[in-house]
Amino acid sequence: xxxxxxxxxxxxxxxxxxxxxxxxxxxxxxxxxxxxxxxxxxxxxxxxxxxxxxxxxxxxxxxxxxxxxxxxxxxxxxxxxxxxxxxxxxxxxxxxxxxxxxxxxxxxxxxxxxxxxxxxxxxxxxxxxxxxxxxxxxxxxxxxxxxxxxxxxxxxxxxxxxxxxxxxxxxxxxxxxxxxxxxxxxxxxxxxxxxxxxxxxxxxxxxxxxxxxxxxxxxxxxxxxxxxxxxxxxxxxxxxxxxxxxxxxxxxxxxxxxxxxxxxxxxxxxxxxxxxxxxxxxxxxxxxxxxxxxxxxxxxxxxxxxxxxxxxxxxxxxxxxxxxxxxxxxxxxxxxxxxxxxxxxxxxxxxxxxxxxxxxxxxxxxxxxxxxxxxxxxxxxxxxxxxxxxxxxxxxxxxxxxxxxxxxxxxxxxxxxxxxxxxxxxxxxxxxxxxxxxxxxxxxxxxxxxxxxxxxxxxxxxx
Amino acid sequence: xxxxxxxxxxxxxxxxxxxxxxxxxxxxxxxxxxxxxxxxxxxxxxxxxxxxxxxxxxxxxxxxxxxxxxxxxxxxxxxxxxxxxxxxxxxxxxxxxxxxxxxxxxxxxxxxxxxxxxxxxxxxxxxxxxxxxxxxxxxxxxxxxxxxxxxxxxxxxxxxxxxxxxxxxxxxxxxxxxxxxxxxxxxxxxxxxxxxxxxxxxxxxxxxxxxxxxxxxxxxxxxxxxxxxxxxxxxxxxxxxxxxxxxxxxxx
Numbered sequence: 151x152x153x154x155x156x157x158x159x160x161x162x163x164x165x166x167x168x169x170x171x172x173x174x175x176x177x178x179x180x181x182x183x184x185x186x187x188x189x190x191x192x193x194x195x196x197x198x199x200x201x202x203x204x205x206x207x208x209x210x211x212x213x214x215x216x217x218x219x220x221x222x223x224x225x226x227x228x229x230x231x232x233x234x235x236x237x238x239x240x241x242x243x244x245x246x247x248x249x250x251x252x253x254x255x256x257x258x259x260x261x262x263x264x265x266x267x268x269x270x271x272x273x274x275x276x277x278x279x280x281x282x283x284x285x286x287x288x289x290x291x292x293x294x295x296x297x298x299x300x301x302x303x304x305x306x307x308x309x310x311x312x313x314x315x316x317x318x319x320x321x322x323x324x325x326x327x328x329x330x331x332x333x334x335x336x337x338x339x340x341x342x343x344x345x346x347x348x349x350x351x352x353x354x355x356x357x358x359x360x361x362x363x364x365x366x367x368x369x370x371x372x373x374x375x376x377x378x379x380x381x382x383x384x385x386x387x388x389x390x391x392x393x394x395x396x397x398x399x400x401x402x403x404x405x406x407x408x409x410x411x412x413x414x415x416x417x418x419x420x421x422x423x424x425x426x427x428x429x430x431x432x433x434x435x436x437x438x439x440x441x442x443x444x445x446x447x448x449x450x451x452x453x454x455x456x457x458x459x460x461x462x463x464x465x466x467x468x469x470x471x472x473x474x475x476x477x478x479x480x481x482x483x484x485x486x487x488x489x490x491x492x493x494x495x496x497x498x499x500x501x502x503x504x505x506x507x508x509x510x511x512x513x514x515x516x517x518x519x520x521x522x523x524x525x526x527x528x529x530x531x532x533x534x535x536x537x538x539x540x541x542x543x544x545x546x547x548x549x550x551x552x553x554x555x556x557x558x559x560x561x562x563x564x565x566x567x568x569x570x571x572x573x574x575x576x577x578x579x580x581x582x583x584x585x586x587x588x589x590x591x592x593x594x595x596x597x598x599x600x601x602x603x604x605x606x607x608x609x610x611x612x613x
Numbered sequence: 614x615x616x617x618x619x620x621x622x623x624x625x626x627x628x629x630x631x632x633x634x635x636x637x638x639x640x641x642x643x644x645x646x647x648x649x650x651x652x653x654x655x656x657x658x659x660x661x662x663x664x665x666x667x668x669x670x671x672x673x674x675x676x677x678x679x680x681x682x683x684x685x686x687x688x689x690x691x692x693x694x695x696x697x698x699x700x701x702x703x704x705x706x707x708x709x710x711x712x713x714x715x716x717x718x719x720x721x722x723x724x725x726x727x728x729x730x731x732x733x734x735x736x737x738x739x740x741x742x743x744x745x746x747x748x749x750x751x752x753x754x755x756x757x758x759x760x761x762x763x764x765x766x767x768x769x770x771x772x773x774x775x776x777x778x779x780x781x782x783x784x785x786x787x788x789x790x791x792x793x794x795x796x797x798x799x800x801x802x803x804x805x806x807x808x809x810x811x812x813x814x815x816x817x818x819x820x821x822x823x824x825x826x827x828x829x830x831x832x833x834x835x836x837x838x839x840x841x842x843x844x845x846x847x848x849x850x851x852x853x854x855x856x857x858x859x860x861x862x863x864x865x
Binding site for chain 1: 634698827
């Protein structure tokens, strides 16, 4: 179906839904690279008018990637909850924006429509929203998940402790873990990106963090961010796997480029559930996504990168994840050129994920070939803190010495806690107190005992 | 700044185990001034590495001295700025080079083509490609080494087209990785079996962070030889080929 809008006597036509969505998207380099962006600002404005008039019901009848050829589309259509959709089925996309921003909209009201929303609907409305709209709407949505800690409670924000080391050196990794814990981080997960993609190496790292957890009776979960097939093999070999990690994307072809299928993800989830290692919950999946991943695999199929990203969230929500992390600035300038585009994308991803019912975190980050720096990360961190992000990354000094990019640091987490009064996951906060790292008010209160207990953990590790 | 108001952290001893920025100290919740300035200087170095170019004459000389013959190639990206915005151009050969690289009379010879590429840091191949390749050549077994192709404004997938033109059984791309703040010279090695245009990233195996203070030449060459051997048995690289070289005795 074609759409059009006329501005000052010029009529702009959009041949189908995916073209309309692409033309209405705020400018970003990835959509230019794909050759699907609006040719001018005025064409973009016209597309937004046409999109605002589109009935929400239209999305039920036109898929951006055909149902027959794509299993992500089949997942979206087959899982759509028509009853949950009822409350908003009479609206246009433009009216849906106002529905979201209406001050009557409670956390419960927003959660109740979540399963009635297709990712394309959410992507569409986000294109009509300003940054402040994305922040305001997201700040009203709470998504709470549990494994050994509770993540996403109102007034809290968690941190993934990311202790990467370029050669997976166990002492080097533990040194960063201890540093992070002493700065009060690690309540989302201790998650290691391994340098080696071997199963044996992953198992050694899993054992390392699990030993640390047991030695200090810490209410933490660990994860080695290796390919899902490696994790399945590690489980088979009896390794202490808490969470299953996988990068996912918004089309079947893009997922194939990651070497995954929906059934493989299900198999991995079932294997991890069978271990039943969570103490207060069984949310055991950890997904990472990022705008541009489908295009980089030449698997965007004419769909704009932000809509592709929202479709990845439809994949994620089929597996009840503990954590979903949009790694917003990692992919590079060909997809998000500069800090303006990274900041916008981070807010879009957080909003879209939350509205679709996901426990969204954000790796607020940039690479050294992108036009961005730490000042821009401060800005996005502050905005996402206000928006109620579930978790952020904690990398020593914001400098990941294995993946070679810059993210947020333990200090950054302390900053945002201070300015916004955000607490840690309650189980973790209590543990930090028991370890005499913080006092009852959450202030650092190191004692000699703290160091005498913690520091040997790094030196005594068997290599 | 000799009188820092920030304290030295009591766990400073842990810095012996990692080059990560740990035990940095704090004033309130914020970083000490010196740490902020050091970070900014390192960011400046990394930014400069991205824009450095590969000196072909110097590289040819370096490889000749190490006993390798070389060819040159460039992608269709005309400048660094275009390279950064248009990865598609960096994955595709300039047509002139394609004609020059075309190998006549391709035989089923078990040939390994090696592409040495600038990627996002020309510093990495300049420092590490030749020494790594020397290590790799020792005990390469049944693989026959092709001339080394020096490629500029190149992405990893450029190796697919080059390998296909050379009729290679496998292509190894040694490429400058995106510079980090403390590693502006990291070399990545990507192995693709039966290279041809259109191979997906899941059909490659990668070894990253090759440099003396990261993964050393000897270890990297050992892993690559292991991958080459397994790739030939399996008839494929990528997610179906697990890197189990960690578990082999030679690395213990």
